[in-house]
Amino acid sequence: MxxxxxxxxxxxxxxxxEPALADEPIVIKFSHVVTPDAPKGKAAQFFKExxxxxxxxxxxVEVYPNSSLYKDKEELEALQLNTVQLLAPxxxxxxxxxxxxxxxxxxxxxxxxxxxxxxxTASPMMAELNKKLEAKxxxxxxxxxxxxxVYTANKPLIMPDDFRGMKMRIQGSKVLDxxxxxxxxxxxxxxxxxxxxxxxxxVVDGEDNVPSNIWTQKFYDVQKYMTLSNHGRLxxxxxxxxxxxxxxxxxxxANLDRAVKETNEFFNGVAAKENADAIEKIKAxxxxxxxxxxxxxxxxxxxxxxxxxxxxxxxxxxxxxxxxYKASGFTPPQI
Ligand code: LMR
Numbered sequence: 395m396x397x398x399x400x401x402x403x404x405x406x407x408x409x410x411x412e413p414a415l416a417d418e419p420i421v422i423k424f425s426h427v428v429t430p431d432a433p434k435g436k437a438a439q440f441f442k443e444x445x446x447x448x449x450x451x452x453x454x455v456e457v458y459p460n461s462s463l464y465k466d467k468e469e470l471e472a473l474q475l476n477t478v479q480l481l482a483p484x485x486x487x488x489x490x491x492x493x494x495x496x497x498x499x500x501x502x503x504x505x506x507x508x509x510x511x512x513x514x515t516a517s518p519m520m521a522e523l524n525k526k527l528e529a530k531x532x533x534x535x536x537x538x539x540x541x542x543x544v545y546t547a548n549k550p551l552i553m554p555d556d557f558r559g560m561k562m563r564i565q566g567s568k569v570l571d572x573x574x575x576x577x578x579x580x581x582x583x584x585x586x587x588x589x590x591x592x593x594x595x596x597v598v599d600g601e602d603n604v605p606s607n608i609w610t611q612k613f614y615d616v617q618k619y620m621t622l623s624n625h626g627r628l629x630x631x632x633x634x635x636x637x638x639x640x641x642x643x644x645x646x647x648a649n650l651d652r653a654v655k656e657t658n659e660f661f662n663g664v665a666a667k668e669n670a671d672a673i674e675k676i677k678a679x680x681x682x683x684x685x686x687x688x689x690x691x692x693x694x695x696x697x698x699x700x701x702x703x704x705x706x707x708x709x710x711x712x713x714x715x716x717x718x719y720k721a722s723g724f725t726p727p728q729i
Contacts, residue, residue, distance in 0.1 A: 419454040420646065424480040425463040425472070427586045432610040433540055433668050434482050434630060435459050437661045441480075444653035449646055455480075461587030466566070474531050476638050482538060482630040486565040493526045496631075498710050500569035502699035504724050505627035508666075511539050514722035515629060533636035535654050538661040540604050541669045542624035546617035546682070547600030548593075552691060554578075554698035563589055563601040568709065570626075573702050586611075593617060604628045606665070609672035614682040621685045622673070623695060632657075697729045 424442065428434045442455035458464075464472050466487055472478045474491075488496035498504075505511040514520075515537040524534045545551050547560060557577035564570040564581045574581035584592050592598050594616040601613070602625070608614055632654065639647065677684050687695070703726065707715060719725070 419452055420642065422453060422455045422480055423458065423463070423478040424455055425458045425469050425478045426482055427461045427466060427469070428459065428607060429610040430457075430459045432606055433661060433665045434538070435610075436664060437538065437657050438480075438482070440660045441653055441657040444656055445650055448649035448653055452646055453650065461585070465585040465587045467585065470532070473633060473635050476635040478635075479638050480632070480634050482632045484565055485537070485629045485631045486567040486570060488527065488532075488631065489568060490566045491527070491530050491532065493523075493530065494568065494709065495523055495526060495714070497567040497569045498706070498715065498718055499629060500567045500573070500626055501703050501706060501715075501718075502573050502625050503696060503727070504703075504718070504722060505629070506542050506624045507724075508539075508542075510722045510724050511627050511629065514718070515539060517721040519717065519721040527631075527633070528636050531636045532633050533639055534631045534633050535639075535651075536632040536658045538630040538632060538658065538665070540606070540628040540630060540665050543602045543604055543626040543628055544608070544620055544622050544624065545600060545602045546593075546608060546613055546620045548596075548616075548618050549599070550619045550683070550685065551600070551621045551623075552685065553694055560600055561598045563592060563598040569702065569706055572705055573626075573699060576699060576702050576705075589613070590616065602626060604669055605672035605676065606668040609675055614676045614679055617682055619685065620676065620682050622687060625695065625699065693729075696727050700726060700729055 422445070424438050426434055426438055430439065438457045438459070442457055445453050445455050463478065466483065467490060469478060469481050470483065470487065470491055473481050485496045486500050505514060520537065527534055549556065551557060554577055557579040560579045562574050562579040562581055563584045564574055566583055571581045582598055584598060589601060590611055590613060593601065593613060600617065603613070608620065642650070673684060676682050703715065
């Protein structure tokens with residue numbers, strides 16, 4: 395009798411178009427390149443818990459930290475192919491997708507002030523830029539501000555001249571390439587997941603990042619000096635595959651949108667504090683000397699790097715740069 399019931403259920407499943415599969419949860423793979431205890435890692439886990447709770451288990455989120463599934467460039471390609479459904483890369487990595495406008499946010503000092511960074515990502519101009527990503531099937535759901543960037547190296551970086559001849563790791567953006575060259579350094583694009591080793595083996599001499607990444611990736615183990623230069627910004631774009639997101643049942647999508655909204659608040663609540671804590675922990679490690687810039691040094695860096703803004707007019711157009719200044723509230727410093 396029992397065997398008959400099992401066989402009957404199997405036939406029924408075939409006839410009715412595999413009802414068992416219909417009950418399978420929708421799987422969202424969320425891949426990222428940082429550790430689970432970095433702000434992005436914590437936010438990914440937070441999102442997973444909310445998404446599964448709000449959808450009553452109809453969605454299952456699998457989080458893959460530490461570049462364990464894909465590295466920088468691969469993860470964006472995988473998202474376009476829908477082999478992964480959520481990422482939160484630095485927006486400095488969107489340029490190589492063919493959306494060069496995002497590189498503009500790397501203009502030195504443009505977003506170093508917290509208020510400018512927040513004003514920019516909340517600006518209606520982002521909707522215009524989002525459309526350019528969506529045309530590549532990459533749909534932004536949110537922007538997360540991970541704070542101002544600092545430089546690390548194996549020698550002190552006090553004045554701009556100290557960069558001369560240094561091999562510096564950069565992310566994919568052309569503006570970061572121009573800024574490194576302006577400093578007299580030799581820029582090299584290296585995936586985040588390969589950076590520790592590149593610093594350890596001397597493939598590059600230094601890099602720039604947010605303190606929480608320098609702490610959680612243990613870069614301080616292999617970098618003797620850190621300068622609190624706050625010259626740039628690390629902004630993440632929480633992105634999904636557009637076709638995938640639009641194919642979700644409406645109620646599921648609404649619950650996921652709610653989870654995204656709450657994750658944004660969570661991220662904003664942890665990022666700044668984690669950077670401040672990381673600076674203290676790096677100092678306490680005794681492995682890295684942390685340099686606070688004097689006013690004169692800061693001015694010298696600004697004077698050296700502001701010409702990148704003018705140089706980039708040929709890439710973005712002066713009008714576009716002016717609109718970004720206005721949207722972010724940035725006024726070019728007088729030098
Ligand atoms: C980097 O490549 O330095 C960062 O974008 C890594 C990250 O995702 O925080």
